[in-house]
Amino acid sequence: MAPFTDRLRTIQAAQNSLLCIGLDTDITKLPPHLSHTSEGVLEFNKRLIDATCDLVCAYKLNLAFYEALGERGWWVLNETRKHIPSSVIAIADGKRGDIGNSSDLYARSLINELRFDASTVHPYMGRDSLEPFFRTPEHGVFVLVLTSNPGARDFQYLKAGGKPLYEQVILRVKRWNTHRNIGLVAGATRPAQLKRIRLLAPHLPLLIPGVGAQGGDLKRAVQYGCDTHGFLAIINAGRNVIYASAGEDFAGAARSAAQAMRDQINGYRDSPTH
Amino acid sequence: MAPFTDRLRTIQAAQNSLLCIGLDTDITKLPPHLSHTSEGVLEFNKRLIDATCDLVCAYKLNLAFYEALGERGWWVLNETRKHIPSSVIAIADGKRGDIGNSSDLYARSLINELRFDASTVHPYMGRDSLEPFFRTPEHGVFVLVLTSNPGARDFQYLKAGGKPLYEQVILRVKRWNTHRNIGLVAGATRPAQLKRIRLLAPHLPLLIPGVGAQGGDLKRAVQYGCDTHGFLAIINAGRNVIYASAGEDFAGAARSAAQAMRDQINGYRDSPTH
Numbered sequence: 354m355a356p357f358t359d360r361l362r363t364i365q366a367a368q369n370s371l372l373c374i375g376l377d378t379d380i381t382k383l384p385p386h387l388s389h390t391s392e393g394v395l396e397f398n399k400r401l402i403d404a405t406c407d408l409v410c411a412y413k414l415n416l417a418f419y420e421a422l423g424e425r426g427w428w429v430l431n432e433t434r435k436h437i438p439s440s441v442i443a444i445a446d447g448k449r450g451d452i453g454n455s456s457d458l459y460a461r462s463l464i465n466e467l468r469f470d471a472s473t474v475h476p477y478m479g480r481d482s483l484e485p486f487f488r489t490p491e492h493g494v495f496v497l498v499l500t501s502n503p504g505a506r507d508f509q510y511l512k513a514g515g516k517p518l519y520e521q522v523i524l525r526v527k528r529w530n531t532h533r534n535i536g537l538v539a540g541a542t543r544p545a546q547l548k549r550i551r552l553l554a555p556h557l558p559l560l561i562p563g564v565g566a567q568g569g570d571l572k573r574a575v576q577y578g579c580d581t582h583g584f585l586a587i588i589n590a591g592r593n594v595i596y597a598s599a600g601e602d603f604a605g606a607a608r609s610a611a612q613a614m615r616d617q618i619n620g621y622r623d624s625p626t627h
Numbered sequence: 628m629a630p631f632t633d634r635l636r637t638i639q640a641a642q643n644s645l646l647c648i649g650l651d652t653d654i655t656k657l658p659p660h661l662s663h664t665s666e667g668v669l670e671f672n673k674r675l676i677d678a679t680c681d682l683v684c685a686y687k688l689n690l691a692f693y694e695a696l697g698e699r700g701w702w703v704l705n706e707t708r709k710h711i712p713s714s715v716i717a718i719a720d721g722k723r724g725d726i727g728n729s730s731d732l733y734a735r736s737l738i739n740e741l742r743f744d745a746s747t748v749h750p751y752m753g754r755d756s757l758e759p760f761f762r763t764p765e766h767g768v769f770v771l772v773l774t775s776n777p778g779a780r781d782f783q784y785l786k787a788g789g790k791p792l793y794e795q796v797i798l799r800v801k802r803w804n805t806h807r808n809i810g811l812v813a814g815a816t817r818p819a820q821l822k823r824i825r826l827l828a829p830h831l832p833l834l835i836p837g838v839g840a841q842g843g844d845l846k847r848a849v850q851y852g853c854d855t856h857g858f859l860a861i862i863n864a865g866r867n868v869i870y871a872s873a874g875e876d877f878a879g880a881a882r883s884a885a886q887a888m889r890d891q892i893n894g895y896r897d898s899p900t901h
Contacts, residue, residue, distance in 0.1 A: 420733065423705075452775065504753020507754055
């Protein structure tokens with residue numbers, strides 16, 4: 354199978370979409386007509402996927418939302434993942450990072466058992482903590498670089514060796530990317546830095562959360578996040594899409610919201626600024 | 628209930644032990660007479676806890692080993708945790724770290740559902756990513772500072788504002804510690820730095836992995852890791868104890884190994900160097 358970066362580009366071209374939908378399904382926010390149980394969460398996810406899978410390049414599942422379901426969480430996660438067609442990328446957003454033997458188990462579980470196409474990881478523990486994820490070329494690994502939350506300022510901007518820490522992370526990640534399968538997580542809430550990140554890493558996939566509820570500017574996320582060919586930015590949309598309607602028409606409403614957003618993104622792709 | 632730091636001190640005094648056993652149970656390493664299933668892992672854990680719970684101040688469960696069990700992982704984790712008596716601390720070693728609403732779910736799951744007494748977290752995403760863990764005073768939060776793996780050198784030693792990054796993490800963590808429930812993870816494989824960390828944070832609990840299989844020096848881990856009263860260092864022992872014997876006598880052998888290690892630690896506590 355092709356290295357992750359090549360596959361991502363192929364999928365984005367075939368789907369004509371950079372949109373990723375975050376299936377961060379909160380059991381307390383399900384439409385009232387669905388059962389507020391693990392089965393209800395799975396039903397909600399499946400109907401969202403059926404309604405939107407021709408409009409996206411990826412789905413991202415934040416593992417916190419599945420762990421919150423307790424004993425049934427793994428089952429919902431596994432069944433949801435199996436429902437995602439192979440025409441798009443399935444991302445496990447678990448922000449893992451641990452010493453070698455533990456990281457090995459996390460990687461095996463997400464890559465070999467649940468068969469996710471990509472994962473998110475924390476850089477703090479360094480290369481050997483990420484190696485078990487890197488070593489499968491067809492599996493994408495998105496390393497946290499500059500996150501979309503306020504606390505990003507606590508450490509990520511610290512000047513280390515004349516550069517902000519997040520740039521030091523990028524420099525190392527580029528060296529580690531021998532299998533062409535590593536990408537970066539860079540929040541849409543920091544457009545100036547996003548532009549700089551794309552400049553520093555012209556060929557790496559960027560997973561870009563933070564548009565919508567978190568307030569990031571979509572236009573700049575697309576224009577700064579894409580490579581020079583208008584690819585390799587993955588724009589994540591969460592609550593705006595999956596909760597577009599709180600009623601029985603939730604899947605249709607999500608489809609409309611996703612379609613509008615995909616088209617808006619494609620409009621911005623046509624006028625790159627760099 | 629008392630803030631975590633006070634409770635830890637009380638428990639370490641009552642148990643006369645700084646030893647923590649890492650219940651990182653690998654299903655492939657179970658003794659041959661136990662069933663190599665989730666039930667077997669739980670049986671192994673319960674018998675280890677029964678055999679050692681008067682000798683330790685804590686058990687640490689690395690969540691990777693439970694996630695590796697798939698659908699039954701949560702059940703084994705939950706049942707194991709319930710088997711840990713309230714006379715000792717149960718630590719969920721999941722190295723979490725995510726934006727606010729996701730971190731909230733992780734914290735709720737580990738604190739309110741599984742009822743762990745403490746968790747480990749990644750600092751990279753900053754304060755708001757950790758706040759959901761900090762806000763429960765009786766819950767301990769161990770922030771990764773200087774880890775025991777080789778990759779610690781990639782970022783943790785980077786000079787940022789005249790100090791290594793890990794010291795910058797300590798400075799902030801001390802400011803955030805308004806509930807007296809935050810501690811640090813500092814590997815025994817870096818004794819000189821461990822000494823410095825205790826100097827910078829004289830009153831914080833230190834969770835110290837890396838003795839045993841990873842090669843850290845026990846004597847220095849204890850002497851540098853303890854506070855001036857000989858408390859607040861939690862010395863984690865993993866494979867050396869839980870796999871002390873591969874046979875039917877595994878629990879008895881683990882007890883002997885734990886007892887020897889507890890006594891050795893207590894011997895070193897009596898001769899602090901600072």
